[in-house]
Amino acid sequence: MTKKIIITGTVQGVGFRPFIYNLAKSLNLKGTVSNTSQGVLIYVNVSNDEELRNFIKNINEKKPVNSKIDNIYIENVKNKVFNDFEIIISKNSSKKSALIPPDLAICKDCVSDIVDKSNRRYLYPFTNCTNCGPRFSITEKIPYDRKNTSMGIFRMCGKCLDEYNDPNNRRFHAQPNACPVCGPEVWVVWKGKKVNGIKAIDFIVEKVVEGEVVLIKGLGGFHIACDAFNYKSVEKVRKIKKREFKPFAVMFGDLFEIDKYLELNSQESEILTSSVSPIVMLKKKDYKNFEYVSPKLDCVGVMIPYTPLHLIIFKKLREKGFFNPLVMTSGNFKDEPIITDNEEALSKFNKLAVLCHDREIINRVDDSIGFVDETNIFRLIRRSRGYVPSPIKLSYSCNKEVFACGGDLKNSFAFLRGEDVFLSQYIGDLDTQENAVYYKNTFNNIKKLYDFKPTVMICDMHPLYRSSFIASNNFNIAKKIYVQHHIAHIYSVMAEYNLYDNLIGISFDGTGYGMDGNIWGGEFFILKNKKITRISHLENFFIFGGDSSIKDIWKSFVSVFSDREDFIFRVLKGKVNEEKIKLVLKSLNKKINGFYSSSCGRLFDAFSVVVTGKTYSDFEAEGPMRMETFLIKDLLESYKFSIEKYNGKYILRYSNFLDEVIYDYEYYREKISTKFHNSIINVIVDMCNILRKEYSINNVVLSGGVFQNRYILNGVIKNLSIFGFKVYSNRLVPLNDGGISLGQIYWSICNHSFIF
Ligand code: ZN
Ligand code: ZN
Ligand code: FE
Numbered sequence: 001m002t003k004k005i006i007i008t009g010t011v012q013g014v015g016f017r018p019f020i021y022n023l024a025k026s027l028n029l030k031g032t033v034s035n036t037s038q039g040v041l042i043y044v045n046v047s048n049d050e051e052l053r054n055f056i057k058n059i060n061e062k063k064p065v066n067s068k069i070d071n072i073y074i075e076n077v078k079n080k081v082f083n084d085f086e087i088i089i090s091k092n093s094s095k096k097s098a099l100i101p102p103d104l105a106i107c108k109d110c111v112s113d114i115v116d117k118s119n120r121r122y123l124y125p126f127t128n129c130t131n132c133g134p135r136f137s138i139t140e141k142i143p144y145d146r147k148n149t150s151m152g153i154f155r156m157c158g159k160c161l162d163e164y165n166d167p168n169n170r171r172f173h174a175q176p177n178a179c180p181v182c183g184p185e186v187w188v189v190w191k192g193k194k195v196n197g198i199k200a201i202d203f204i205v206e207k208v209v210e211g212e213v214v215l216i217k218g219l220g221g222f223h224i225a226c227d228a229f230n231y232k233s234v235e236k237v238r239k240i241k242k243r244e245f246k247p248f249a250v251m252f253g254d255l256f257e258i259d260k261y262l263e264l265n266s267q268e269s270e271i272l273t274s275s276v277s278p279i280v281m282l283k284k285k286d287y288k289n290f291e292y293v294s295p296k297l298d299c300v301g302v303m304i305p306y307t308p309l310h311l312i313i314f315k316k317l318r319e320k321g322f323f324n325p326l327v328m329t330s331g332n333f334k335d336e337p338i339i340t341d342n343e344e345a346l347s348k349f350n351k352l353a354v355l356c357h358d359r360e361i362i363n364r365v366d367d368s369i370g371f372v373d374e375t376n377i378f379r380l381i382r383r384s385r386g387y388v389p390s391p392i393k394l395s396y397s398c399n400k401e402v403f404a405c406g407g408d409l410k411n412s413f414a415f416l417r418g419e420d421v422f423l424s425q426y427i428g429d430l431d432t433q434e435n436a437v438y439y440k441n442t443f444n445n446i447k448k449l450y451d452f453k454p455t456v457m458i459c460d461m462h463p464l465y466r467s468s469f470i471a472s473n474n475f476n477i478a479k480k481i482y483v484q485h486h487i488a489h490i491y492s493v494m495a496e497y498n499l500y501d502n503l504i505g506i507s508f509d510g511t512g513y514g515m516d517g518n519i520w521g522g523e524f525f526i527l528k529n530k531k532i533t534r535i536s537h538l539e540n541f542f543i544f545g546g547d548s549s550i551k552d553i554w555k556s557f558v559s560v561f562s563d564r565e566d567f568i569f570r571v572l573k574g575k576v577n578e579e580k581i582k583l584v585l586k587s588l589n590k591k592i593n594g595f596y597s598s599s600c601g602r603l604f605d606a607f608s609v610v611v612t613g614k615t616y617s618d619f620e621a622e623g624p625m626r627m628e629t630f631l632i633k634d635l636l637e638s639y640k641f642s643i644e645k646y647n648g649k650y651i652l653r654y655s656n657f658l659d660e661v662i663y664d665y666e667y668y669r670e671k672i673s674t675k676f677h678n679s680i681i682n683v684i685v686d687m688c689n690i691l692r693k694e695y696s697i698n699n700v701v702l703s704g705g706v707f708q709n710r711y712i713l714n715g716v717i718k719n720l721s722i723f724g725f726k727v728y729s730n731r732l733v734p735l736n737d738g739g740i741s742l743g744q745i746y747w748s749i750c751n752h753s754f755i756f
Helices: 015-024 050-061 110-114 159-163 200-211 232-239 253-260 267-274 308-319 342-348 435-450 466-474 485-497 553-560 565-572 578-590 600-612 624-630 655-665 669-695 712-724 737-752
Strands: 001-008 030-035 040-045 068-076 085-087 186-190 193-196 214-217 222-227 281-282 300-305 326-330 353-357 370-371 378-381 392-404 414-422 456-460 481-485 503-515 519-528 533-537 541-544 595-599 641-648 649-653 701-703 726-729 753-755
Touching: 001 050, 015 030, 015 050, 015 326, 015 519, 050 533, 085 485, 110 308, 110 533, 186 200, 186 485, 193 200, 200 222, 200 281, 200 308, 200 353, 214 342, 222 232, 232 326, 267 370, 267 456, 281 378, 342 353, 342 624, 370 485, 378 737, 392 485, 392 737, 414 435, 414 641, 435 466, 456 466, 456 737, 481 737, 485 519, 485 701, 485 726, 485 737, 503 600, 519 595, 519 600, 519 669, 533 669, 541 553, 541 578, 541 600, 553 565, 553 578, 565 578, 565 600, 565 655, 595 624, 600 624, 600 669, 624 669, 641 669, 649 669, 655 669, 669 712, 701 712, 712 726
Parallel strands: 030 085, 214 353, 281 370, 392 456, 456 481, 503 701, 533 649, 533 753, 701 726
Antiparallel strands: 001 040, 001 068, 030 040, 186 193, 186 353, 214 222, 222 326, 281 300, 370 378, 392 414, 503 519, 519 533, 541 595, 641 649
């Protein structure tokens, strides 16, 4: 009997065909295996059902580590005759649903190859195999075959071709397979001079040791790199990127080095060394060494070498007795996308030594970032390299294709096909022309890659959102659905955990456009009987100025404390011009030139001015992040929000505890941060208890940027659990606006109604 078997999921570029080949051979089966745009296609002759069952069982149990099977479809077809089992050339079929694997960090075997002097790939920066190497970043089209990647232009040498064709070799059908004879190479350009090969790496290493800032082409883009412990070098990077305080990610040589300086548990170690190899936020053991890379914060974003090139650089650094971590921040100017093109890097950074290579980056991908919470769950802050383009599975299948625009900050958009949501890589903030172009181009690339034909577009309700504007003007999708920003946050969690109804949704966030024309961001929703209602929110306060208050956080401070002018002038003395303060106070009194907001993020900003004395913000959430360093462990004291029912809604008031804050400022200033954090945790728990009594609902969903604050997130989860609530929060997509496109999609298929 001949059987046709189609396997869907992440089954290309992960050594699946060789695995099938070897498995079939070992079971003495005859037939063929090939890649199609749907997945992997097998024809196999079996003598009975038992033999088929055994074959399928082995596929499921022994599949390659980096593969993921979604479905196995089996069909009877007309009997064919096969003499052997063979891998055959990929066929194109019309429906493109095969999944391109994400980029994979270098595997242990390839590490052994590049450090072994007798190996022909000794110190070769583009070493890879079926278990590791570039995937999405080099793929132009599916199926994932060499000719459809930027490796297509490199002709394999005899030895590489032998490996590629040998089913017993680790590099059997490894599409980016390469060696020093036939593959890509590195070179460095400095002051118009060019050096090739290993000498280029030596040169870059030399520069780093001397304290210079250099540019290094990586997997998904260029990094700006330098000695992370060298104050002057890091200052130079800050000047180049025009980032006064923004923390930079660092790369350590290995886990042992990390352990010397930062708190590292087994879960964090596992994630750092996984095939994803993201940036993990780790707590500082001592602050001294990281004061330059991550000033006044308690965490540093850390990764370890994930490409052969990184490994070779660190090996060479060590040979020179250099053991410090390197700054590895994305190679771009402020608010522009990470640079991927050699020419662009060379012209924009012509004063630096630039390490280039000729393996073209087709899809730009930034490093992913996340943190491990107290319940040992790894939660993403940025979902990009190593994750994209793997889809997130819904438990519903949709028969039309949908596009979701995402938000304007930390943008990531999404396509829905069937039950798969394909989130784009991290695009960034859409307020620059460069990122708007990046958004447009990435839309076109991903649409082409999978041949998406969306008929519905989901937008944020904000009338001035650039994401909706760019999508409406360029993407030619007729039908539009609008979703409120914080509802999208809640639905992003629901999508992850397959929740549908009966829950309390809490969205504590920076800003989002509300249905009443105000800016929301401290919201409680009740979802019951497929109706979602805004049931409670933080007390509104009037904020002067539009988006300028996000940067000039002292304006939020003045807004919150507007009735207490003496205090305002005391806190801002010598920091903000008095006339400016008076001007703001004047418009606050008249309620002009501003807007009402219930944003928890803005309230955090206001309190951070009181706690840290810093009056402006260099990057999003800087104030709140700095407040975390002022937390006192085990201090249980708290301010107390009053909860008042007004027009059927619970209003969470903080104005009644502001005098206590002023008192603390005088006598117990060091306690303010902890008391404020605790008050947020407590009011969430109190409100959930009230709502459970009223609506008999036990499930709580948390989302929004505020929950990236680990003290708040851990505190809320812990305390709600004590009261028996079941708590859900994002982990597969970011808690911040990087996750809302998933929520937008899920909202559109749930068909719920919103009662404002
Ligand atoms: Zn490998
Ligand atoms: Zn070769
Ligand atoms: Fe948001």
